[in-house]
Amino acid sequence: MTTLFDRHEIGGLVLPNRVVMAPMTRVRAAAGGLATPSMATYYAQRATAGLIVTEGVQPSAAGQSNPGTPGLHTGEQVAAWRPVTDAVHANGGRVFAQLMHGGRVSHPDTTGTRPVGPSAVPAAGDVFTPSGPQPAPVPRALETAEVPGHARSYAEAARRALDAGFDGVELHGANGYLISQFLSSNANLRTDSYGGTVANRIRFAVEAAEETAAVAGAARTGIRLSPGGSFWGVEETDVAELYTALLRELARLELAYVHLEATVDESVLLDLRRRWPGTLIVNPSVPMGPKQTGRTDAEHWLGLGADLVSFGRAFLANPDLVERLRNRLPIAPVDEATFYQGGDDGYLTYPAYQYAM
Template sequence: MTHTPAISRLFEPARLGHLRLPNRLVMAPLTRNRADADGVPQPMMATYYAQRASAGLIIAEAATPNAVGQTYPNIPAIHHQRHVAGWRHVTEAVRAAGGQMFLQLQHGGRVGHPDNSGLLPVAPSPVPLPETIHTPTGRQDAVVPREMTLDDIRSTVADFAAAARNALDAGFAGVEVHAANGHLLHQFMARGTNHRTDGYGGSVGGRIRFAVEVAQAVAEAIGPERVGLRISPGNTVNGIDEGDTEDLYPALIEALADTGLAYLHLVFADPDQALFHEIRRSWPGTLIANPALGWGSPLPADGGKLAGERLLAAGADLISLGRAFLANPDLVERLRIGAPLNPVRDAHMMYVGGETGYTDYPVLASVLRHRGETPESETPSDVVSAPAPMPTPAPAPAPAPAGP
């Protein structure tokens, strides 16, 4: 009597709002610095994302909702029609390859520099980033950001809503509001970066207010079923010190639980931690969990599959993976059949321009054919073909700042 092993839940179909996902694997947003100097997506980005279209969902890399929100050089944006046009080529290529995409919206706040955006960064309080920041001329000391006024806050909320509408115009199925990893919304939530004494500071309720208002405004602009929110409780990246993590996130979730958002995306999710289970109990909708694989540590041989399965068993609905998708365009198929993974190459290739370390990672079928072996299957992820090249946008003057 033969025994057929159970299929991992990672490869089961799922629903996400209005979307039907072919599997539960999500490509996490990964900053890759391949846009042009004005934030317009470039042709190679269409190729890159189309190669990874077998993911149940792709969350495209962080795009800025206004000019002052730019973090680093060559970060994509979504606040001008030329950005919309550039992203539209990307979403068309992904749809043609059978995939579907959300776009992450990220305002860097104090994680920025005048040499990157042409503007003085803004933040909840004038507390500088405690480390250097990458610029076109190399790493420089961070500058003291300008404290946002109430008008700045209102206009930034409006910029997020406008960026969400732009994302839908560009062909995305929805957007993810980035409230994690030390960027602007996270800066408002953390005591170490928010020293305000008005209604956007002080108590937990004041510090979560900006994030709640952004999420609500984006939901009103495009429909809550098209909006996700990303959080990273306890994460200290970019000099963040939350101070009261155990109180902060239950309050944030309670404030947003009835809004009908498509999902909550939990970074560094750990099923052995009590906060994970509290978040799962409190959040009524879809929970995307990103395993705590560790930044800077080697990628596990299974790419995070085992960690993802543990998170599904603990109550997560979908699993997001980052570096594993970066190095393996056909990650879903490799994990499904237990094939070895491509290792991530030199980390600096993540953040430099060009196709090397970006679109040139081999798919399994091509490797096997090169060896004279027959692939087990020929799925779309095995036989990816690059989309027809799109024209390179003509140089344009730098966009006028939108908002503060």
């Protein structure tokens, strides 16, 4: 029987266990989207994970969603990331950069420009800005000729990620951001080759994956998806058909993995497992949902055919999460007030488990 502590290989990269640190926004980057020494410490503390996937990294200036997030679209950003990847590798870890284009989930006060999206339909709710939450603005609908350039932005960021020492990249195709917006049936109202039918709505995701795999290598390119998720107001009215078609196209590319969030009925996820021939990562809990993933959830999904299981919030307060899971030690609670406040408190201040003397 497969356990969380068995090895697994993706694209020639041997993972010592099947515990993945899920991408989580922490907004600790310096001005200019630069990674910091504290970020190097943060990721290095968690390097016992089989694989670390970083917080979302904007692939272009236009792709930035939140203030305080890091980028991979300038030479200075590449240089700032190198101490981070060096620190993870020095501690024996493996790390992929998650490439996240926010699309309509952004604001001019953050980027200096009007957000773009597949259609002129605003996200639901408030977005984060340097002066606090503000209503999501109406994005500018991308012209057909512009769309391939935004798909290429993931590949350009992937090239920089490899230069910065990352072991690979994950495209953020989930949670209502740009790829997810193109997949959506209400954020994407286009009538050109990128909208309308399922085949057209998956086109942007496939092109982004193709472009990125051509640069980073398919074996070092993954993608995260949230089937049926309703983040930022996106809707998908044909989830099974949509994701079956998408996985069929992605399988042709032989990507390193697909990373699914449990945002739809288990029966649908199991069908997608059967249709995906490669490595599957499952995140059993909905991001920011009422429950965080534990060992029981992970073992359940390994039993259902997942190859790897990702943990989000549990990794924040437990830098030694793998050891705690292995030895069935208590999982420390996380302080939600420190998620996005900046600084090292609630970032570097969570200790490893203290054994009784």
